[in-house]
Amino acid sequence: MDASTNRRDVAITRALRHHEMPTEEIRAILETDNQELVHRYIELHRERLEERLTEQLRALANLERLLTS
Secondary structure (H helix, E strand, O other): OOHHHHHHHHHHHHHHHHOOOOHHHHHHHHHOOOHHHHHHHHHHHHHHHHHHHHHHHHHHHHHHHHHHO
16 A cells, blocks of 8 residues: 555545544445445445434424423
C-alpha cells in the first residue's frame, strides 16, 4: 500500500467513523473493489441514520409537548 492510498483510507475511515458506521463495514468497504457493494453499505448506513434521526425528532416533539402543555 502506498502513502497516498494509506492517507485516502485513513480519511475515509475517519469520515465514516464520524458518522458512526460500524468498523466491520468500513473494513469491508476499504477491502473491496466492488462499487455496488460499497454503494450497498452506504445505503444501509444511510437508512440507519435516517431511522435514528426520525426517533430523535419524535423524542424532541414529545419533549416539546411536555414542556408546553
